[in-house]
Amino acid sequence: MSIVYKSEPLRGAAWQRLFAEALPDLPFHLWPETGDPAAVRYLAAWQPPEDLAARFPALEVLFSVGAGVDQFDLRALPPHVQVVRMVEPGLTAGMVEYVTLSVLALHREFPLFLDQQRRGVWAATKGLRAERRRVGVLGLGVLGLAAVKALQGFGYPVSAWSRGRREVAGATCFAGTEELPAFLAGLDILVCLLPLTAETRGMLDAARLAALPRGAGLVNAGRGGHLVEADLLAALDSGHLSAAILDVSDPEPPPPDHPFWSHPRIWLTPHVASTTHADTGGEALVENIRRHRRGEPMLGLVNRSRGY
Numbered sequence: 001m002s003i004v005y006k007s008e009p010l011r012g013a014a015w016q017r018l019f020a021e022a023l024p025d026l027p028f029h030l031w032p033e034t035g036d037p038a039a040v041r042y043l044a045a046w047q048p049p050e051d052l053a054a055r056f057p058a059l060e061v062l063f064s065v066g067a068g069v070d071q072f073d074l075r076a077l078p079p080h081v082q083v084v085r086m087v088e089p090g091l092t093a094g095m096v097e098y099v100t101l102s103v104l105a106l107h108r109e110f111p112l113f114l115d116q117q118r119r120g121v122w123a124a125t126k127g128l129r130a131e132r133r134r135v136g137v138l139g140l141g142v143l144g145l146a147a148v149k150a151l152q153g154f155g156y157p158v159s160a161w162s163r164g165r166r167e168v169a170g171a172t173c174f175a176g177t178e179e180l181p182a183f184l185a186g187l188d189i190l191v192c193l194l195p196l197t198a199e200t201r202g203m204l205d206a207a208r209l210a211a212l213p214r215g216a217g218l219v220n221a222g223r224g225g226h227l228v229e230a231d232l233l234a235a236l237d238s239g240h241l242s243a244a245i246l247d248v249s250d251p252e253p254p255p256p257d258h259p260f261w262s263h264p265r266i267w268l269t270p271h272v273a274s275t276t277h278a279d280t281g282g283e284a285l286v287e288n289i290r291r292h293r294r295g296e297p298m299l300g301l302v303n304r305s306r307g308y
């Protein structure tokens, strides 16, 4: 029985050392080294090999080394293979930082002031107290929930939307497609932390952006595929939206002549909102393999038909 790691090599080397101590009976191979392919029970990867099923016939669990699993072709995996996304405190903390920074930047109108600086304009605005700035988070998974709690700490009235009904202390929760317009209509800042699935692809389109109040701002730290980029540009250029902070695009990076590079009201970061940490991520993987061996549910287990 063994595990193969196929992703960023430095983190792989750290995890190999950790596994040698924590699970010494489980050989840890760094791709393209796999040992006996028929002995491979676990694969930790960002991009699995295309011939996954034929190459590793005894594979039981495919672990994503990141929070998302949209990079996997879930339909092509043998039905018995379990899929697990990364849930680890370092990844969550990084996302909380990014979302907090972005919401504070929009709340304090930094995109406007930096654009004014470039144009040599010195003009103050009145600003708004946090208690009056309505912030909404799309997605209430591990990351969405952590973001909601952090934002509540600043005094923002926070609401959240999820596919299924959820309750979060102190937050107004909306559920399902039918409640999406009401959720969006009550926001000054929208944060997208959804998983990318067939249902959420293209969700932030002209109609959804138009449902936000005039002057609202957008943070997308989910996936580029959630956003119809042309619709965002139109909403910014018409003045309906005030600014957008984007960590993701589709494709990544955007083509050299893409307006995202130079738009005065867009801040673009190169998919850095959060990454799996070598230490805490390795510990989370060890813990999940222990759980799997004991027949216990793994943290971050993906419902394959739902896609997250």
Ligand SMILES: O=CC(=O)O
Residues within 6 Å of the ligand: 065, 066, 067, 068, 069, 274, 275, 276
């Ligand atoms: O986008 C990054 C991840 O899925 O961890």
